[in-house]
Amino acid sequence: MALSCAERAATPALSEFSREGAQMTTTDDTDVSSPPRASISARNLRTDRWMRGPVLTVIGITAWVAYATFRVFYQGDYWAADYHYLTPFYSPCISDGCIPDSAHFGRILPDHPLIPYAALSLPFLLAFRLTCYYYRKAYYRSFWLSPPACAVPDGHARYTGETRFPLILQNFHRYFFYAAFLISVINTYDAILAFQSPAGFGFGLGNLVLVANVVLLWCYTLGCHSCRHVMGGRLRHFSKNPIRYRLWSFVTVLNNRHMMWAWITLASLALTDFYVMAVASGMIADLRFIN
Amino acid sequence: MSTRTFRVWRGDADGGDFAEFEVEVNEGEVILDVIHRIQAEQAPDLAVRWNCKAGKCGSCSAEVNGMPRLMCMTRMNLFDEGEDVTVTPLRTFPVVRDLVCDVSFNYEKAREMPAFKPPAGVKPGDYRMQQVDVERSQEFRKCIECFLCQNTCHVVRDHEENKPPFSGPRMFIRAAELDMHPLDARDDRQDMAQDEQGLGYCNITKCCTEVCPENIHITDNAIIPMKERVAGDRYDPLVWLGRKIFRKGKKGERA
Numbered sequence: 001m002a003l004s005c006a007e008r009a010a011t012p013a014l015s016e017f018s019r020e021g022a023q024m025t026t027t028d029d030t031d032v033s034s035p036p037r038a039s040i041s042a043r044n045l046r047t048d049r050w051m052r053g054p055v056l057t058v059i060g061i062t063a064w065v066a067y068a069t070f071r072v073f074y075q076g077d078y079w080a081a082d083y084h085y086l087t088p089f090y091s092p093c094i095s096d097g098c099i100p101d102s103a104h105f106g107r108i109l110p111d112h113p114l115i116p117y118a119a120l121s122l123p124f125l126l127a128f129r130l131t132c133y134y135y136r137k138a139y140y141r142s143f144w145l146s147p148p149a150c151a152v153p154d155g156h157a158r159y160t161g162e163t164r165f166p167l168i169l170q171n172f173h174r175y176f177f178y179a180a181f182l183i184s185v186i187n188t189y190d191a192i193l194a195f196q197s198p199a200g201f202g203f204g205l206g207n208l209v210l211v212a213n214v215v216l217l218w219c220y221t222l223g224c225h226s227c228r229h230v231m232g233g234r235l236r237h238f239s240k241n242p243i244r245y246r247l248w249s250f251v252t253v254l255n256n257r258h259m260m261w262a263w264i265t266l267a268s269l270a271l272t273d274f275y276v277m278a279v280a281s282g283m284i285a286d287l288r289f290i291n
Numbered sequence: 292m293s294t295r296t297f298r299v300w301r302g303d304a305d306g307g308d309f310a311e312f313e314v315e316v317n318e319g320e321v322i323l324d325v326i327h328r329i330q331a332e333q334a335p336d337l338a339v340r341w342n343c344k345a346g347k348c349g350s351c352s353a354e355v356n357g358m359p360r361l362m363c364m365t366r367m368n369l370f371d372e373g374e375d376v377t378v379t380p381l382r383t384f385p386v387v388r389d390l391v392c393d394v395s396f397n398y399e400k401a402r403e404m405p406a407f408k409p410p411a412g413v414k415p416g417d418y419r420m421q422q423v424d425v426e427r428s429q430e431f432r433k434c435i436e437c438f439l440c441q442n443t444c445h446v447v448r449d450h451e452e453n454k455p456p457f458s459g460p461r462m463f464i465r466a467a468e469l470d471m472h473p474l475d476a477r478d479d480r481q482d483m484a485q486d487e488q489g490l491g492y493c494n495i496t497k498c499c500t501e502v503c504p505e506n507i508h509i510t511d512n513a514i515i516p517m518k519e520r521v522a523g524d525r526y527d528p529l530v531w532l533g534r535k536i537f538r539k540g541k542k543g544e545r546a
Contacts, residue, residue: 038302045377137495150502151358154449167494237421238423238424239421256511
């Protein structure tokens with residue numbers, strides 16, 4: 001039964017926000033506190049293979065983290081001097097231990113086995129992915145089981161979501177986006193420099209790998225939800241901001257495939273690093289097209 | 292035509308159990324057709340809520356083999372030959388009887404949502420806006436209020452104690468719809484989303500989007516943009532600094 005305006009204004013359940021503007025809302029007087037739900041003993045009744053997604057996510061992310069950790073602290077075979085290939089895991093290389101030619105931005109950090117050579121960029125990249133809206137879904141579901149799948153009970157007795165420390169820090173995602181944007185610029189610079197080897201201009205398969213990796217990184221970085229917001233998500237009138245609307249539309253196209261870019265770039269980063277490591281260590285010779 | 296086994300939960304707030312039915316299934320039928328056949332031939336007192344049979348009224352929400360679905364839009368050929376089909380009421384809301392739930396939680400939350408507020412001096416009928424400006428809001432108007440998203444959201448599904456502070460995805464798209472509306476005059480919808488509706492409880496696991504029969508991008512187009520707006524309003528020191536320097540109000544100019 002609909003209430004009159006005066007009755008609505010006096011309803012104690014209404015908040016300070018809703019009292020002012022509830023005059024066009026239909027109402028119901030029932031209380032939120034619930035009588036029993038259907039008594040079904042099974043915790044979930046799904047018959048499909050809902051475990052597959054979380055399991056694959058755990059395997060994929062664990063494998064990647066293991067490989068990346070090994071490579072970051074390996075501190076070797078990151079620079080193919082003959083072709084100026086620098087792996088993205090060591091970019092920018094700013095440690096005193098970096099090979100001088102690979103350190104495009106100076107060597108300002110002490111050389112220590114526990115300090116990654118790219119210690120300036122890696123924490124931000126890690127934080128960018130940790131706070132990414134897609135990865136949040138992935139690890140909340142697969143590692144934290146909150147919930148592991150839709151309509152499957154989550155694995156925790158209490159739940160406060162992202163309302164408290166430390167998960168409230170997820171709101172800083174946009175700052176890590178800004179950092180990731182700058183790091184993508186540096187990765188692009190590295191990929192361009194790699195066309196200039198000691199023998200002059202030239203390019204080979206390694207250049208294609210570096211460039212492809214950079215393009216994919218841009219697709220992931222620019223498709224970020226925070227980037228979408230920055231470009232125009234906050235606007236109410238796209239018609240008054242046609243350029244920002246175009247930018248927002250472009251980012252929206254990338255954003256629609258954000259999960260895909262997230263996984264592709266994990267793979268491309270590892271493959272690029274592995275290729276550079278293989279060339280730098282002499283395991284394989286770079287396939288050269290020019291010079 | 293074939294015969295299938297249906298396990299339908301029957302009972303009320305005092306308890307219940309699964310009842311098993313061997314029932315005829317014909318090509319092209321949906322779950323609701325079969326439920327109606329059970330009702331017509333074997334269990335005339337089976338309670339089921341339905342109306343349009345076209346996926347537009349949102350009445351026949353239930354859980355089929357554990358997944359929240361509209362019974363009228365779930366085709367039988369989705370299931371393997373010989374696979375038993377289990378139908379239960381929505382498990383997040385109090386049961387009334389058999390497949391019928393009391394979904395008044397959602398109406399209570401809807402009542403707390405301030406309605407559209409027109410700009411000062413503009414009368415109904417004089418609203419003018421461009422299509423490009425209302426497109427985002429229009430996506431959310433597709434909502435048929437089946438409450439599948441509310442039902443599958445683990446924040447309240449698995450934690451009854453979160454019902455008072457959390458309004459759920461259906462209300463978040465309403466908040467986004469109005470906050471993005473080119474003519475809505477309220478500027479406190481982000482505060483309300485965060486403080487009153489419990490936007491921070493959402494951890495973006497996207498089950499609401501997965502079960503939406505209208506394919507509304509609830510998470511990507513409503514919840515995350517609202518989270519980003521709140522982040523800009525509350526957690527972004529650069530925005531705060533910009534407001535101080537350019538002496539803008541708390542919300543600044545809404546372009």
